[in-house]
């Protein structure tokens with residue numbers, strides 16, 4: 001059994017390669033914690049890496065659910081640098097009472113459109129050999145390998161350097177991160193792909209409630225008219241958006257839709 005969280009489909013695709021029984025964390029989080037008890041021979045968590053860490057709702061899900069399993073694994077998908085997440089987060093989860101048997105990372109396309117041009121990112125994709133990485137992780141899991149990916153000094157330096165001067169990526173009610181421009185046609189796609197149910201459509205326009213925003217960019221990437229943009233940072237390419245090529249818009253809506 002594998003739980004996934006996804007904004008643009010990378011982690012959904014990765015989860016599909018690792019197990020046949022999938023469950024969406026966005027959906028599971030709608031249940032009260034008292035109903036979130038899971039039992040399986042192996043249980044996995046496959047999620048994107050945000051600022052060298054787990055997405056906040058994913059950590060909330062792991063810590064507030066119970067997992068009855070012989071083998072608990074976590075895979076973080078990322079785009080450029082993982083910052084030694086496996087050692088750091090496995091230690092944190094262990095301290096919080098969660099046993100982690102396996103933690104690995106898989107490099108895929110980087111969907112951080114506040115930093116990267118998605119068209120340029122697509123050109124790097126073949127070098128990342130995603131399917132080879134996923135096959136290796138699958139073999140590890142099938143063999144119930146015990147492994148926590150070591151944090152190299154290069155990755156620790158990236159993490160520590162970033163933490164000295166992180167981006168302010170988190171939206172606030174009084175200082176929104178995203179702006180919806182005149183190109184909006186009121187289609188509602190942004191609200192349907194939001195894993196946290198933060199967007200409602202009023203008078204044909206999206207209205208954000210940032211309280212539970214996971215800062216995942218699903219809304220920005222999925223907008224068919226590219227009407228949603230950053231307010232606080234200039235995007236390298238406001239006309240380039242991304243969805244994993246193996247994943248359809250309908251898949252993302254099925255994974256995330258809260259309405």
Ligand SMILES: Cc1cc2nc3c(=O)[nH]c(=O)nc-3n(C[C@H](O)[C@H](O)[C@H](O)COP(=O)(O)O)c2cc1C
Pocket residue numbers: 005006007008009010011012047048049050051052053077078079080081082108109110111112169215216217244
């Ligand atoms: C807010 C945010 C922060 C991110 N931070 C990092 C990062 O620190 N390092 C990195 O290599 N990739 C980073 N990424 C890229 C994603 O981890 C990567 O593209 C992931 O595979 C996306 O998965 P998804 O398609 O399932 O949403 C970030 C993406 C977002 C949206």
Ligand code: SF4
Pocket residue numbers: 180183184185186187188189190191205206222223224225226227228
């Ligand atoms: S997805 Fe884009 S066009 Fe559709 S409602 Fe949202 S902002 Fe408007």
Ligand code: SF4
Pocket residue numbers: 193194195196197198199208212213214215216217218219220
């Ligand atoms: S509002 Fe946008 S960025 Fe925030 S959780 Fe929803 S889809 Fe992700």
